[in-house]
Amino acid sequence: MDAESVPSNQRRKFLMVMAAGLGGAVAAVAAWPLLRFLAPFSSGGASSKVSIPRKEVSVGSAHFFQYQGRPAVVVQLTVGQFVAMSAVCTHLGCVVSWQQGKGEFLCPCHGGRFSAEGQVLGGPPPSPLESLAVAVEGDQIVIG
Numbered sequence: 658m659d660a661e662s663v664p665s666n667q668r669r670k671f672l673m674v675m676a677a678g679l680g681g682a683v684a685a686v687a688a689w690p691l692l693r694f695l696a697p698f699s700s701g702g703a704s705s706k707v708s709i710p711r712k713e714v715s716v717g718s719a720h721f722f723q724y725q726g727r728p729a730v731v732v733q734l735t736v737g738q739f740v741a742m743s744a745v746c747t748h749l750g751c752v753v754s755w756q757q758g759k760g761e762f763l764c765p766c767h768g769g770r771f772s773a774e775g776q777v778l779g780g781p782p783p784s785p786l787e788s789l790a791v792a793v794e795g796d797q798i799v800i801g
């Protein structure tokens with residue numbers, strides 16, 4: 658059976674199935690980094706902890722760092738009271754920035770706003786920033 662003997666509608670169907678499969682594979686490869694970025698942090702394990710010197714986070718300021726390969730932030734709300742959270746916006750995954758004068762986070766992509774504790778204040782984000790466990794051990798803030 659040569660190529661001339663295959664009916665054109667079968668050939669067209671085969672090519673459409675192959676194109677759909679290839680398109681699906683390309684979409685899955687392209688979406689993987691975004692899905693991994695938006696996935697919740699895994700919990701537990703001493704290796705998942707990050708230590709930050711207390712002196713690097715003054716009262717009312719935010720300190721950004723990497724946690725499990727993704728952006729995170731710790732804020733000192735009042736003297737000795739720290740909160741830590743993911744810095745990845747829960748809308749479409751942009752990294753929020755700290756607005757020192759307002760004491761809140763702003764997402765640069767669509768204007769989502771979050772409180773210093775990560776609660777949604779406005780804009781399209783559907784949920785708060787993912788919180789992380791925080792403990793103060795001596796002069797270190799231990800996150801995770």
Ligand code: FES
Pocket residue numbers: 746747748749750751764765766767768769780781782
């Ligand atoms: S990605 Fe943050 S508001 Fe859209």
